[in-house]
Amino acid sequence: MSAYDEYDPDFIRITKPIKNRKPKQSKKRRFDDEPMRRGRLTEEERALLAALRDEPEPQPLPDGADRWSTWDTGERGPGPHPPWLVTELAAVDHELGVLKTGKEADVHLLRRSLPGGNSCLLAAKRYRDMDHRMFHRDAGYLEGRQMRKSRETRAMQQRSSFGRGMIAQQWAVAEFTVLSSLWLAGVPVPYPVQRVGTEVLLEFLGSADGTAAPRLAALRPTPDELDELWRQLVDALVVLAEQGYTHGDLSAYNVLVHDGRLMLIDLPQAVDLAANPRGLEFLRRDADNIAGWFRARGANEHLADPEELTVLLATAGNVM
Numbered sequence: 001m002s003a004y005d006e007y008d009p010d011f012i013r014i015t016k017p018i019k020n021r022k023p024k025q026s027k028k029r030r031f032d033d034e035p036m037r038r039g040r041l042t043e044e045e046r047a048l049l050a051a052l053r054d055e056p057e058p059q060p061l062p063d064g065a066d067r068w069s070t071w072d073t074g075e076r077g078p079g080p081h082p083p084w085l086v087t088e089l090a091a092v093d094h095e096l097g098v099l100k101t102g103k104e105a106d107v108h109l110l111r112r113s114l115p116g117g118n119s120c121l122l123a124a125k126r127y128r129d130m131d132h133r134m135f136h137r138d139a140g141y142l143e144g145r146q147m148r149k150s151r152e153t154r155a156m157q158q159r160s161s162f163g164r165g166m167i168a169q170q171w172a173v174a175e176f177t178v179l180s181s182l183w184l185a186g187v188p189v190p191y192p193v194q195r196v197g198t199e200v201l202l203e204f205l206g207s208a209d210g211t212a213a214p215r216l217a218a219l220r221p222t223p224d225e226l227d228e229l230w231r232q233l234v235d236a237l238v239v240l241a242e243q244g245y246t247h248g249d250l251s252a253y254n255v256l257v258h259d260g261r262l263m264l265i266d267l268p269q270a271v272d273l274a275a276n277p278r279g280l281e282f283l284r285r286d287a288d289n290i291a292g293w294f295r296a297r298g299a300n301e302h303l304a305d306p307e308e309l310t311v312l313l314a315t316a317g318n319v320m
Helices: 009-015 043-054 138-142 150-158 161-185 223-242 279-296 306-316
Strands: 092-101 105-113 119-127 192-196 199-203 255-258 261-264
Touching (some): 161 192, 161 223, 223 261, 223 306
Antiparallel strands (some): 119 199, 255 261
16 A cells, blocks of 8 residues: 555545444425425415405304204205295294203204394204113114114114114104105194204294193093094094004104194104004004093093004004
8 A cells, every 4th residue: 555545535435434324314205195395385275275364254143042043954844835934044043941851852942033034933852862862662663764774774773882873863864754744744743844963943833922832631621622632633643644654652742732733743753554563553552542541531432442543544554
């Protein structure tokens, strides 16, 4: 080695040992699927930002209302919509109190009004969440109901947490669907206004001051009134059977009398006479329960005969 080589800088760089030196890594992109940004917005992002800046602030609810009308969401009742119903999206809802509490749902009184305009009273039936509701004997009512997905059907049969939630949802859907069909067929039921989730909004049956129509069980009708109410009941149940249903839980507590007219309520458990293998059994029980109430109040035993009523309804429903 020459003296020149001894001081050659290239020689020193090559032969000098390198300790703990890591290979240089390239800078990793922040997002693997996007090019590195240099602080400029794309045209799409610029348009989105402009839209957000132009979006108006949410308006406060007027007149101390509890919420805006939900008419633009969920399912709506069958048309043509009744003239008394407020359908403007600028309307608001006021909570006026609880009309009824039950094992499965509570019914609240609601006033839907257009500020400075028309208003209407609604009954808001709200099914409780799956941890706070007690659907008694629901297995029998659910026979014959079909779900689109086999996973949901299995979950309902096994009563898993998810399955109980599906059962809870089904009650609101079932009641709204049945009421819509029956209202169109002329059965005396409250008009189904809309369904949003597990809330079913219904026509309020009562006076303008919010007093609900009395239940049949609370009345003490005269013999003539009793005969008239029985006639109305039989007519309603025949049309119900012709549409393929029996009430499923019929009693004097699930019937209202509004302005002299008998109205059927509480129909989430309505039984499909054709699809449910126990349909005739539920129909016979409905006939026994309601005929027994009329007979106990002095109705003619030959008129309010549960066996004759069962045969009449079974024939109308084509299940004999």
